Amino acid sequence: MKRFFFSLILVAFTLCLSAQTVNLPRSLRSGSNSQSNAKTERTMKFFVGGNMNSNFGYNLALAPEIGIQPAKWLRIGAGPRYELQVLTNGNYDRFTTHAVGASVFAEGVIVNRILLHVGYEYLNYPTKHTTPADPDYARDNFHACALGVGYHQRVSDKLSLYGLYVIYPFMTPNDYYNPLPMFARIGISYEF
DSSP states (O other), X not given: OXXXXXXXXXXXXHHHHHHOOOOOOGGGOOSHHHHHHHHHOOOOEEXXXXXXXXXXXXXXXXXXXXXXXXXXXXXXXXXXXXXXXXXXXXTOOEEEEEEEEEEEEEEEEEGGGEEXXXXXXXXXXXXXXXXXXXXXXXXXXXXXXXXXXEEEXXXXXXXXXXXXXXXXXXXXXXXXXXXXXXXXXXXXXXXX
């Protein structure tokens, strides 16, 4: 009889203990919860890519880019730029000019894949519409603040495409970008 009461008390005691729940610290947990928490933590990512810039007329620019992505919606980068410009004068003579430079930018993806762009661009253009063989040939520095709005679309978890409409509201005076230039820009980026 003592064994029966002792066994009954032991079963009741274990049932009371099993009804208690104790929350363990995250560092001591194992299983799917800790793995899902590790997956949601985001580390800073890097990206590479490039874009092509044109005003559908006389200017074409190519710009590779590299940068960091501190948040899922924010990208900060830099890269070299090359521009080719084809101009005609009143006699239908064609002039081509080449410019090289660099740019830095920040882009943010906001509501519903809308992309906002702000950047600073530096280019080295000829001061006049001449060729290097002409005696009046000289180079001039072009500085501009670029502002843009566009659309950002993810193709996969690492690859994305974007399109922008860019204007240069603040720039150094020159013969190439007057009065207020507006360009279409398409690009691609790959995160790693």
